[in-house]
Amino acid sequence: MQASRIIALLSASALLLTGAFTGAAGTAGAVQPTPAAAASCPPDASTPLRQFRASWVSSVVNIDWPSKIGLTPDQQKAELIGWFEDAVRQHHNAVILQIRPTADAFWPSKVEPWSQYLTGTQGGNPGYDPLAFAVAEAHKRNLELHGWFNPYRLSMGTNLNALIPTHPARLHPDWVVTYGGKLYYNPGIPAARKLVEDAIMDAVANYDLDGVHFDDYFYPYPVAGQVFDDAATYAQYGAGFPTVAEWRRNNINLLIQEIQQRIKAIKPWVKFGISPFAVWRNKATDPLGSDTTAGVQTYDDLAADTRRWVREEWIDYIVPQVYWAGGFAPADYNKIVPWWAEQVRGTRVHLYIGQATYKVGTSTQSPDWADPAELSDHLAFNTTIPEVKGDIFFSAKDVRADRLGATSLLNSTWYTRPALIPAMPSLDSRAPLPVHALRASRSAAGVKLQWKPTSADSTSYAIYRRDLTGGDWCADNDARNLLTTLRSTSYIDTTAVPGHHYLYSVTALDRASNQSLPIPAIS
Template structure:
C-alpha cells in the first residue's frame, strides 16, 4: 500500500472515530451518571494474562491416562481448551517435554511415554500440531512447557530407549532423589536440551516457551547431586560449586533466549520459579520470608537476575501460599516480585495454587473458598501484576468449595486482551479495512477485511449509543470478544438500540491498531 494511502486511511479513521465518540459523548448520560462512572473497573481489566497449566507428566491432566486412542486424546485436549474459553482465559500452558521426551515427532528425542504408555510409541497423530491449531482456533495463546533437565521419574537408565540420547551418553546422567537428570554442568547436555526445545520452536507456531521451577533438583535430605568431577572438569574460574552451578543455569537461560529470538522474535520466553529467591535473613535484597527452599541457593536458579538482565519476557513466581501465612505471606511476596520487575520489560504474572483449595495443607486458609479470589483482589493493588496462571487444569475444573466459580464470577466476567509486549514486536498492525455492520435475524453481523500482514487477532468493542455510553476503553466494559476470524455476530444486541462498534487489529505481541468504527 502506498504511504500516502496509509496516511489518508489512518487520518480518515481517526477523524471518523473522534466524531463518533464526540457524538456519543454529547448524548445525555443516564440519570445520576457522572464522569466518575468511567473510572476503570479493576474487576474487568482490559488487559490481563489468564491461563492454567495443563500438565502431562505422570498424566496429571492430559492425557488423563496412557493408551488412549488419538481421537480420545484429541477430545480430552479440546475439553481443556474449551474450559479455558468458558473461563475467559486467553492462554494455555501445555507441558510438551516432561522428561526429556516429546509430544511431537522430535528430531532430537523420543515420543513421550505419557502418550502411549511406551517411550517412543507413535500416538498416531501430532499432538503439538493439533494443540496449536485448536488453541489458535479459539484465539488462545499456546505456550509450550518444557522441563529442561529431568530425564526420568525413575532411576533405571536402561528403561529408556536404546537410542535415547541419555543411553548414548550415560556420562551425562546423574541419579538423585529417585529420578534421573541430565547434568547441567556438561555443555553438550545443555546444548541437547536447547536443541530439543528449539526443534519445537522452529517447527510449530508456539506463542511461548515456558519453564517451571525445576533446574538443579530440589534438595533431598542425605543425598548429594554428584557433579564434583564435572565441576573439576568445567569449573575453572568459579571459586565455589554453587557459583558454577548458577552460571550453568544462567547460560541455559541466556543461550535459549538468544536462540528463540534469533529464530522467532515474537515467541515469548517465560519462567515460573519457586517464589522465594532468597530469604531476607540470608540476603538483605531477599523477601520477608523464612522458606526452607531458596532458588538461588538450592536450585542454582538466580531468578532475580534473569528479570534484572531481561533474559526472559515474563516471570510467574509460584506464590503458592495464603495471605497471612507467616513463613511465606502472599501479601508480602507479590510486592517483592513487583519491585523486581519494576523498570524492566519483564511481565509479572502470579502462579496460583488451585490444587490446595479444599485442603488444610500448610494453612487452614485453603479451606476458605474466597482464598484465591482474595489473591486476585490483592493483585489489583499492585500495578505490576499483569495476570495469573493456575495449577493445575484438573483442579481448576474440580471447582472445590466453588472457589473457581467464585473467582470467575468475580474477576473474569469479561474477556481480556493479552498484556502488550511491544519490546518483542513494536509496530502496530494497520487498522482493519471495509468494516460494515448488518442487522440479521441472529444479531448484528460485522465483517471486515484485514490490511496488515502482522495481524494475529482482532478485538471487537461495542458502545450502546441509545444508553448514552461514552466511556473510553480503559477497561473491558465495552470489549465483546477477541478472535482470529474477520466475521463476528453480536447475538446480544437489543432491537431498537443504536450501537457504535469498533474493531482493532492486534499483532503477536498484542500491540493494538487504531480502532475502526461503524454504527448499527
Template sequence: MTAGLLLSGVAGTASAAQVPADQQSCAPSPTTPLRQFRASWVSSVVNIDWPSKTGLSAAQQQAELISWFDDAVRQHHNAVILQVRPTADAFWPSKVEPWSRYLTGTQGGDPGYDPLAFAVAEAHKRNLELHAWFNPYRLSMGTDINALIPTHPARQHPDWVVTYGGKLYYNPGIPAARKLVEDAIMDAVSNYDIDGVHFDDYFYPYPVAGQVFDDAATYAQYGAGFPTLADWRRHNIDLLIQEIQHRIKAIKPWVKFGISPFAVWRNKATDPEGSDTTAGVQTHDDLAADTRKWVREDWIDYIVPQVYWAGGFAPADYNKIVRWWADQVRGTHVHLYIGEATYKVGTSTQSPDWADPQELSDHLAFDSTIPEVKGNIYFSAKDVRADRLGATTLLNNTWYTRPALIPAMPSLDSRPPLPVQAVQATRTADGVQVKWRRTTSDTTSYAIYRRELLGGDHCPDNDARNLIATVRSTGATQSYLDTTATPGTKYLYTVTALDRLANQSIPIPTISLH
C-alpha cells in the same frame, strides 16, 4: 467516525464538548482490565491433566485437549501453558528425543498424530496463545536408565546422567548435555507456531535430605574460575537461560520466553535483599536458579513466581512475596504474572485460608492494586475444573466477566497493525452480524467492542467493560455474530486489529441501524 474514535480512546479532532463531564465514571475498573494474562497449566507428566491416562486413541486425546481449551475460552482465559517435554521426551515428532511415554504408555510410541501441531491449531482457532512448556533437565521419574529406549540420548551418553531423589537428570554442568536440551527445545520452536517457550521451577533438583547431587567430578573438569560449587552451578543455569533466549530470538523474535520459578529467591535472613519469608527452599541457593538476576538482565520476557501460599501465611505471605517481585520487575522489560495454587483450595491443611472459597479471589483483589502484576496462571487445569468450594466460579464471576487482551510487550515490538476497513453491522434473526476487511497480513486477531448508541457510556476503551469478544484472523474478510445483542437496541460497534504481540490498531466504528 470521529465520535467512534474518541469513544475508543484514540486522540482525534473531537471538541471538548464531546468529552463526558463525569470523568470519574470513565476510570478503568480493576475488575475488568483491558489487558491481563490469564491461563492454566495443562500438565502431562504422570498424566496429571492431559492425556488423562496413557493409551487413549488419537481421537480421545484430541477430544480431551479440545475440552481443556474450551474450558479456557469459557473462563475468558487468553492462553494455555501446555507441557510438551516432561521428561526429556516429546509431544511432537522430535528430531532429538523420543515420543513421550505419557501419550501411549510406551516411550517412543507414535500416538498416530502430531499432538503439538494439533494443540497449536486448536488453541489459535480459539484465539488462545499456546505456550509450550519444557522441563529442561529431568530425564525420568524413575532411576532405571535402561527403562529408556535404546536410542535415547541418555542411553548413548550415560556419563551425562545423575541419579538423585529417585529420578534421573541430565547433569547441567556438562556443556554437551546443555546443548542437547537446547536443541530439543529449538526443534519445537523452529517447526511449530508456538507463542511462548515456558520453563517451570525445576533446574537443579529440589534438595533431598541425606542425598548428594553427584557432580563433583564435573565441577573439577569444568569449574575453573568459580570459587564454589554453588557459584558454578548457578553459572550453568545462567548459560542455559541466556543461550535459549538468544536462540529463540535469533529465529523468531516474537516468541516469548517465560519462567515460572519457586517464588522465593532468597529469604531476608539469608540476604537483606531477599523477601520477608522463612521458606525452606531458596531458588538461588538450593536450585542454583538466580531468578532475580534473569529479571534484572532482561534474559526473559515474563516471570511467573509460584506464589502458592495464602495471604497472611507467616512463613511465606502471598502479599509480601507479590510486592517483592513487583519491586524486582520494576524498571525492566519483564512482565510479572503470578502462579496460583488452585490445587490447594479445599485440600490443603497448610493454612486454614485454603478452606475459604474467597482466597483466590482475594489474591486477584490484591494483585489489582499492584500495577506490575499483569496476570495470573493457575495450577493445574484439573483443579481449575474441579471448582472445589466454588472458588473458580467465584473468581471468574468476580474478575473474569469480560474477555481481556494479552498484555503487549513493546520491548519485542511496539508497532500496531493498520486498522481494519469497511466495518458493517447488520441485524439478523440471530443477533448482529459485524463484518470487516483486514488491511495487512500481520494482523493475527481482532477485538470487538460494543456500547449502546443511546444511553451507553462515552468512555475510552481503557478497560474491558465494552469488549465483547476477541477472534482469530482467518482471512482477508472476517465476521462476528453478536448473539447477545438486545433486539431493538441500536449499538455502536468498534473493531480493532491486533498483531501476534497484541499491539492494537486504532478502532474503526460502525452503527447497527436495523
C-alpha cells in the same frame, strides 16, 4: 433511525474513537483514554482491558492431559479440546501446555523420543502430531499456546535402561545423574545443555508456538541425606568458579541466556517465560531477599538466580509460584508479590503470578485454603500492585474441579469479561494498521460484522460494543465493552437486542498484542 440521528451518532462516535483512543498507527497502539476521559471514566479493576490468564495443563504422569495412557488419538484430541474450551468459558486467553515433561516429546522430535505419557511406551507413535493439533486448536479459539518444557529431568524413576536404546541419555550415560529417585541430565556438561536447547528449539522452529515456558525445576530440589554427584564435572569444567554453588548458578544462567538468544534469533516474537519457586532468597540470608523464612531458596538450593534473570532481562515474563495464603507467616502472599513487583519494576519483564488452585479445599498447610475466597482475595490484592499483569493456575484439573466453588467465585468476580493479552513492547512496539471495509448488518441471528485486514501482521481482532441507548461514551480503557477477540474477519453478535442501536468498533492486534486504532460501525 432518522438520518439526522445517524449523522449525530457517527459524529459522536468519531469524536470518541479518535479523541479517546490516543494510540496511532506506527506507535504502541494501546487503547489509552485522553486525560479528560480517564478522569471521568476510571477503569474498573474487576474488568481490566489487558490481563494474562491461563492454566497449566500438565502431562507428566498424566496429571491433566492425556488423563491416562491408552487413549485413542480421537479421545486425546477430545480431551485437549475440552481444556481449551474450559479456557474460553473462563475468559482465559492462553494455555501453558507441557510438551516435554521428561526429556521426551509431544511432537515428532528430531532430538528425543515420543513421550511415554501419550501411549504408555516411550518412543510409541501416538498416530498423530499432538503439538500441531494443540497449536491449531488453541489458535482457532484465539488462545496463546505456550510450550512448557522441563529442561533437565530425564525420568521419574532411576532405571536408565528403562529408556529406549536410542535415547540420548542411553547413548551418553556419563551425562546422567541419579538423585532423589529420579534421573537428570547434568547441567554442568556443556554437551548436555546443548542437547536440551536443541530439543526445545526443534519445537520452536517447527511449530507456531507463542511462548517457551520453564517451570521451577533446574538443579533438583534438595533431598535430605543425598548429594547431587557432579564433583567430577566441577573438576572438569569449573575453572574460574571458587565454589560449586557459583559454578552451578552459571550453568543455569548459560541455559537461560542461550535459549533466549536462540529463540529470538529465529522467531523474535516468541515469548520466553519462567515460573520459579517464589522465594529467591530469604531476607535473613540476603538483605535483598523477601521477608520470608522459606525452607527452599532458589538461588542457594536450585542454582536458579531468578532475580538476576529479571534484572538482566534474559526472559520476557516471570511467574513466581506464590503458592501460599495471604498471612501465612513463613511465606506470605501479601509480602512476596510486592517483592516481585519491586524486582520487575524498571525492566521490560512482565510479572504474572502462579496460583495454587490445587491447594483449595485440600491443603492442611494453612486453614485459609478451606476458604473459597482465598484465591479471589489474591486477585483482589493484585489489583493494588500495578506490576502484576496476570495469573496462571495450577493445574487445569483443579481449576475444573471447582472445589468449594473457588473457581466459580473467581470467574464471577474477576473474569466476567474477556481480556487482551498484555502488550509486550520489548518484542514489538509498532501497532498494525486498522481494519477497513467494516460493515454491520442485522439478521434474525443478530448483528453481523465483516471487515478486511489491512496489515499482514494482524493476527487477531477485538470487538467492542456500546449500547447507544445507554449513554456510555467512555473510552474503552477497560473491558466492559469488549465482546470478544477472534482470528477470523467476521462475527455475529447474537446478544444484540432488537430495537437497540449499537456502536461497534473493531481493532486489529499483532503477535505482541499491539492494538490498532478502532474502526466504528453503527447498527
